[in-house]
Amino acid sequence: MHALTGGSTQHAGWYHRERLKLLGTWVDVEDDAVVLARLLRALVDEGFPEAEAEAVGLRHAGHADARVRREVPDLFGRPLTPRAAGAVRALCRDPDAGVRAAAAEALAGEALSAEDRPLLLALLTDADPHVARRAAYATARGADRSPETTDALVRLLDAEDQDIRLSAAYGLALRDDPGTPAAYARVGRLDGSEYEHDHRPAGLWRWKLRNEPIG
Template structure:
């Protein structure tokens, strides 16, 4: 098999075709017209999916090129953490000699410390500002793309340096990782996410102590980053010996109880605490139910609701607080309280009346959030069903979907009318939507009663 098809698939960014061609026997180190392997083509295009498919299919990331670089060196140069990770391959600490590991670390550190624009200017000799654009480097995190003098790179070298250090099991000082993370002040930046990941993986007592010491740091961005790391401790628990789940929960309770002056950070403390199931969580939530900042109040319903399964009945104080929050002046607080009321519905008319009120709220977002929660809720009263029918006239498709789905789940006689008012069931972007699937099945059963009866 010649490499024409593989080169074409790499050029058009078709990772599935690349994998299929490699499996069919295409040479993973096929070269292009410029004499470079196709892996370099994927690296230059910042195409992590194709680069990963090539490396998994046998492409050599350490192949020495005529200019003395390797595809892996070029990936580090290019500044995309996703691409560098894809090209790094498996067991790099064992595969790469020490000198090559040091070369990669020095290259990433040089780009990071000098700055991508400064290094581009040095390499190209170009003057004037670089063209900059914010681009997604992977599905969740972004990076700045810079073009100057005909060269384009992504400024993710801080994340690449962090990732390489961890891959080579270099325990970078916590202070340095925190500084890299908060440099852009953006939790969705690649530098933040890489530092968070590495610190959440380092489950030693020394790292835990150094990270949590930032709880008292005067910079709220440092405290916010600590909360992100703690959240990842909860999301990705390690062994029982070093999971720190109990320590994290205790720390969060103390943090929320002893005081946090920044409302945005306090809201994040409550958000993370709500996922711990700590015995003091309800008391912490009640303490902040009347906080002057709506960001804080919006986090209270989830804490009061708890995570126990089955969910115990709300205590009198928690119930009263939720009722107040459901009438809050802030739309976000009302929406959150409504979802909690629906999940904790105790069968009382008081809860039902508030839920109906939220389904008729003057703010569309509140109606939408409440409809989503009600669709799967347990309330089967006529008042709630009538409020769902009224939402079938909403401009927002998702609100109409949830209203119709709520009627469908209640076996309401107006279900057919509701489905028709949703509009055409095939919808771009909703191909696998469970609500549309249920509607299609409902219609088929009624159009084919004898076949449905046999099933």
């Protein structure tokens, strides 16, 4: 894969176009799932043209190997087209946790319809903790600011998982919810080193700047 992404800067524009052409051709003939998944990731990283990337994603949304399906949601542009949205809805119900997590992140970036919102909210309480964490984080930052989503974030403050509670509090802060200070109090002390560079704890400080009188 280094050969696909490295190389001299000489003739960079031509080289980039040829590399994308090679990737697009290779994706259509590769039958090894591990290699194919890496190729799909490379398409995203290399900035494959949006319409072509979506077509590739749609062709592989039903692939037998979950490692391939996990890469599909990132191939879709934003906002999702009707066909891409349909594929993401199906992937939200996928038996593989990694696929559901990737689909949740794609769906959360949308202004959710009444059809889509229950799919995303269900993933907030997914049986797999990895899915629930990623869905909570994506929903917190997501485009949907409906009362139903705000209520779901409030319910997540009761979650046993501290990371989920932090995402819920952060989501409320982004929505300028008056219950934000109480939400952060329910998160608890963040002692883990993984939170050292996390932007979510600062959500309370930014909420106070926007919502509390100066001084």
